[in-house]
Amino acid sequence: MKDINRVTLVGRLTRDAELRYTNSGLQICKFSVAVNTSRKSGDSWTDEANFFDVVIMGRQAESIHRFLKKGKQVGIDGELRHDRWEQDGQKRSRVEVFAQFVQLLGGGSGGGGAGGGADRADEGAAYDAPVGEPDRFEDDVPF
Numbered sequence: 001m002k003d004i005n006r007v008t009l010v011g012r013l014t015r016d017a018e019l020r021y022t023n024s025g026l027q028i029c030k031f032s033v034a035v036n037t038s039r040k041s042g043d044s045w046t047d048e049a050n051f052f053d054v055v056i057m058g059r060q061a062e063s064i065h066r067f068l069k070k071g072k073q074v075g076i077d078g079e080l081r082h083d084r085w086e087q088d089g090q091k092r093s094r095v096e097v098f099a100q101f102v103q104l105l106g107g108g109s110g111g112g113g114a115g116g117g118a119d120r121a122d123e124g125a126a127y128d129a130p131v132g133e134p135d136r137f138e139d140d141v142p143f
Contacts, residue, residue: 005079007097009052010105011035017068019061029061030054031068033076054078056099064102073106 011033019029034049054076056064068074078099085092 007076007078007080009033009035009076009097011052011074011076013068013070013072013074014051015070017065019065027058027062029056029065029068033074052097053094054097054099054102055081056102060102064104067104068102072104075101075103075105077101 014032014034017029017031019027021027030053032051032053034051036047036049038045038047040046056078076097076099078097078101080095081098082093082095
């Protein structure tokens, strides 16, 4: 029997996405999302936010990063990755969402966002190039 490692999130970016390149030219886009939930505490409901670090790699990272602005709502499908390392003699670890599919949803909290009309034009645009498969888009922006 195989194990399952799958996560689906819908949330808002807590900051603009960062795009970097490895020495070999691989594109890596990192961003963080806040996912708001409510839970009952006594007779009332309490809102709380959970924060998740997300990584997307390859050409889709380069294509989508410019649309990933603070406050933008996104849907993410991927898997959890546990990263471990040692720093200054201390063992460190973190869990990140390794995105395989990112979908732009609603607009940002600022209305039009920094991209002007681009936020409305890209609503519903999806970038899907799972790890291990070749990129399926010939252009930088696949829509």
